[in-house]
Amino acid sequence: MKIEKVINNIQRLYIMKISIQLNPLKQAIIASIIAILLLFATNKLRAQAVVNKVTFEPTLEYIVKQFTAKYIQNKFYFKFLIQENREDVDYALESSFDGVNFNEVATKEGVKSPNSQPLLYCFIIDDTTTSDRIFRVKITSREEVTYSNLLDFSSATDQTLVNK
Known part of the structure; x- marks a missing residue:
């Protein structure tokens, strides 16, 4: 009107x-x-x-929403969604041949999520640079070091792996 x-x-x-x-x-x-x-x-x-009211609850320091990898034409494409509630966080993609000893492949500096919205981080790794087929994300903050679940490409390479 x-x-x-x-x-x-x-x-x-x-x-x-x-x-x-x-x-x-x-x-x-x-x-x-x-x-x-x-x-x-x-x-x-x-x-x-705006009709609905929303109450905000305290969030955890971080929540890994999804960790996904896909192998296409000799390249690994990694992405993970993470919800941050802290600053000064680094993410390192690590690779391993045996699932025990890991090497850092790539790093990203984390940022605090705006309004607790998940952020997407991506890595692209050429398989000519590493023969490892087991991957994880290492999350490093001032307080602690934590790891994501493993993505294991050692059995087959033409696949998509998802950890939620």
């Missing part, structure tokens, strides 16, 4: 503009007023559209 009123007012102003010659300064002022009215009208409608 309010938008219709604003549109009607714009039409009236346009008719007034035609009937009364306005100099460019007055036209700019009127256009600014109309823009401000439209801005407030649309913001007010958006605010009224």
